[in-house]
Amino acid sequence: MNFLLSFWRSTVGTKVVVAVTGLMLLGFTLFHMIGNLQVFTGAEDMNAYGAFLHKPEVLWAGRCVVATSMILHITGTVRLVRASADARPQGYAKWKAQASTFYSRTMKFSGPIVLIYFVVHLLNLTTGAEPGHIALHPNYLQTDGVPKAFENLTLLLATPPWATFYIVANLALGLHLFHGAYSLAKTLGLSGARQLRLARVLASVLTATIVGGNIAITLACLLRLV
C-alpha cells in the first residue's frame, strides 16, 4: 500500500494515473459514439440497445468504471495543475510558444468544458429515468425506468440551442482528446519514433471519428434526417 501512495504522490505517478484513466474515458467515449450511431438504423435498434444498457448489471458496472476513472482523472489533474502553478510563482513578462500548441496549452480549460458537457448530458438524457425524474429536456419519455433513447435523443437535438451546445461541446472534446490521446502514449512510455508516429495518427483518427460521429448524429437530428 505504501508504495501505491508514494507512486500517486509523485508527479510521474499521478501523470500515469491520469493517462490510464484518460485512456479508459477515451474508450468509453468511442464506445458511446458507436452505440449512438444506431440512431441511423432506426428507433427499434436504438431503443433495444438502450434497454440492454439499462440491465442493472451492465448499467452499474459501466457507471462504476466511468465514475472511478473520472474521479481519478480529475483529482490527478487538479494536483498536477496546482503543482505547475506552484512551480512558477512569478510568470514571464514575455513568453513565446516554441513547440507547444493551442490544444496542448488549453487542456486545463477544455477539460472542465468536457466535464460540464458530461453533466449537462446526464441531465438531458439520463437523470429523467432516475427516481428524481429531473430532465433538462423538452419532452422526456420513459417506461419503467427505461428511457426511450431514440425519441429522447432525436427530440432534444432537433432544438437548435441544444444542437449548438452539443456541437460546441464536441469541438472542445476534440481539442482535449487530440492532445490527451497523443500525450498519454508518451506518458505511458512509448518512445520509439515509429511508435510515436503511429500514436499520433491513431490520436488524430480517434479524435476525428469520435467528434465527427457525434456531430453527424447531432446534425442528422437537427435537420430531421432521422
Place this chain on the structure above:
Amino acid sequence: MRMKLNVWRQNGRDAKGAFQKYDCPDVSEHMSFLEMLDVLNERIESEGQDPIAFEHDCREGICGSCGFMINGAAHGPQPRTTVCQLHMRSFKDGDELWLEPWRAKAFPVVRDLVVDRTAFDRIVQAGGYISTNTGSAPEANAAPIRKDSADKSFDAAACIGCGACVAMCPNASASLFTAAKLAHLNLLPQGQPERLIRSEKMVVQMDVEGFGHCTNHSDCEAVCPKGISVTNIAMMNLGYVQATLLSSPREGSTDD
C-alpha cells in the same frame, strides 16, 4: 547596429525586481550576445553603477553556465544555440529585446539574470552516478554495447545542465533534464545494476525540488541547445513505473 534592451534587474534573492531600459547604439553584428552585454556593462560601471549580472564561463556552448530568456525564448531565437554562441547578426538593427532570468520556484534569482540551479545538482546526486570500484580503466571495447543504445546514451549525455528546458516549459518541469541524465546511464551496461533505484530516486528528487510536471508540450526540446529529445521523458516515465510498481522485491527500497 542599435539595440534597445529591457533587462531584468534584481538586487538579490528576496528583492523586488524590475525591467530597466538600456540603449546600445554601437553594436557590431559580429559580437556574441554576451559580448554586447560586456560592452554595456563597461559603460554602466563607468557611470558608477552595478553591472548587469549574468552567468558565463566557457563561452563555447559547452559548459551550461549561460542562459536567460530573450523575448520569451530560452537562449534566444536561434535553435540549438546557447546565449554565448548567439551572435548579434541574428537580430535586426533597432530591435527591442526583453531579457529575463529563468523563472521557476526551484531556480531562485540570485541577482539580475543569474539563477541558482543547485536543484539540478541535487537531482544528479540522488542517482545520476554508478557505484562500482572500477580499478584501472578497462579496455575500451571490453563491454559490448549495442550501437543504437550507445548513440542514444551519447545524445542524452550531451545535456549541459543549462536549465533552458525548465525555463521554457509552461509547467516549469525539469523532466527533460532529469530524463537526459537518466537515459545517459540507464542505456549503458554500467548503468544496469542501479537502473531502477536511480529512476525512482531522481524522479522523487525532481518533485522534492518543486519543479512542475510534464504535459508533453515539447517546448523544452525546441529550446534545448543540445537537442535533447523528449522521447527520453517517455523512457523516464517507463523506468519510474517499472521501479515503483512492477519490480519485486523492490530493489534498494527500505521496506523489503
